[in-house]
Amino acid sequence: MRLTGRALGVDTAPMEPVPLSALRGHRAQLAVLSRAVLADGCAHAWLFSGPPGVGKTTAASALLGALACTNRPRPTADACGKCPSCSALRRDEHPDVKVLRRDGQVIKIEQVREATARLRYAPVVARIKAVLIEDAETLHETAGNALLKSLEEPARDVVFVLVTSRPQLLLDTIRSRCQGLRFAELPPDDVAAILRAEGHTQDAARIAAALAQGSLHEARTLCNPQRLQAVDDVAAFVARLGLGPATEAALFVDRIAASLDTGAEHGSDDGAVRRADLTRPDVLWVVDVARAVLRDALLLDAGFAADELPYQRHVDALRALGQRVGAPALARVLDRCQELDTRMVLNPNPRLALAALLTDAGVAVRNTVRR
Ligand SMILES: [Zn+2]
Known part of the structure; x- marks a missing residue:
């Protein structure tokens, strides 16, 4: 099973002076960057694009x-980790390196002006002055135009890095002034190795890497035992589709809401116990997991061996589901899952939209009597 579509959140790594050579995966991209550092002839503006969380x-x-x-330390392309510049980065108070993140929905023109105003002066502690722009697609148009001025008249010792998972949303004029570098999904083996190095158990690392579709961010989220349990719960529910009473979907949604809820149930002012809530991203995630499980059931029904699936739990139950309802019904349920986006527009309560979708899926399966 591999999750597709949405990864959770965006990468928001702190400005840590991680050595380039310590990064895993993306070998070709890191080679390009190392060469640029060693050549001292770095592009003055980069555009890093690729899926979220990689x-x-x-x-x-x-x-x-x-x-x-x-x-x-030459001849490496790694930061030393100790000099005043590296220390300032670690403390997140570097006078020469500014990180721009969106303020609400967009990066505002005032933020760009503030970040670029200091570029006129010599660096205080570093060899260069730099601006890192996260989620660069959220640059407001006026902010983008303000940035363009700095990109058009590059100072010698200034480096911009724009990071985005949706480069097509950037102004053409900005894109054309940056050296593009595209990052792909990380191979599962790299993801698993990174998770192991971060101290996760082999079992958690293997499962999370198999499910995360190349997103390290998603894989880290999945290493949380709560998330792994939720994956198992979704798989178990899907495997039993159509077997239980119609009310099962609502009960399942309650369970999954409780297990995904980060703030455990607590009493409210009036003494009532708060009902765990499901956010829109939670619901999209649950349906992504359900789709991945359904695809596994289809693959098993088509004769694929269990060990060809990256995630091999619930194999017997999924094989039984395929035998019980057949591939056409599985495909229909999979189609229903694609309707979720529309349903979420029509039904602004994500929890109810999910319950309705799963109820319909159960009914669709129940009405399919195979053989
Ligand atoms: Zn240093």
Whole structure:
């Protein structure tokens, strides 16, 4: 089973002077960046694009850390981690390196002006001055135009890195002034190795890497035992589709809401116990997991061996589901899942939209009598 579509959140790595050589995966991209650092002839504006959560911001931080470092141990392209520039980055108070993040929905023109105003002056502690722009697609149009001025008249010792998972939303004029570097999904083996190095158990690392569709961010989220349990709960529910009473979907939604809820149930002012809530991203995530499970059931029904699936739990139950309802019904339920976006527009309560979708899926399966 592999999740597709939405990854949770965006990468928001802190400005840590991580050595470039310590980053895993993205070998070709890191080679390009190392060469740029060593050549001292770095592009003055980069555009890092690729799916959310694959480590673009981390790579941007590593690049800027190395360029800014005043004591880089040659011949490596790594920041030293100790000089005043590296220390300032770690403390998140570097006078020469500014990180722009959206303020609400957009990055505002005032933020761009503030970040670029200091570029006129010499660096205080670093070898360069730099601006890292996260979620660059959220640059407001006026902010983008303000940024364009700095990109058009590059100062010699200034480096911009724009990071985005949706480069098509940037102004053409900005894109054309940046050196593009595209980051792909991380291979599951790399994701698993990173998770192991971060101290996660082998079992959690393997399962999370198999499910995360190349997103390290998603994989880290999945290593949370609560999330892994939720994956199991969704798989178990899907495997039993159509077997239980019609009320089962609502009960399942209650259970999954409780298990995904980060704030455990607590009493409210009037003494009532708060009902765990489901956010819109939670619901999209649950349906993504359900789709991945249904696809596994279809693959098993088509004769694929269990060990060809990256996530091999519930195999017997999913095989039984395929035998019980057949591939056409599984495909129909999968189609229903694609309707979720429309349903969420029509039904602004994500919890109810999910319950309705799963109830319909159960009914669709129950009405299919196979063989
Ligand atoms: Zn340093």
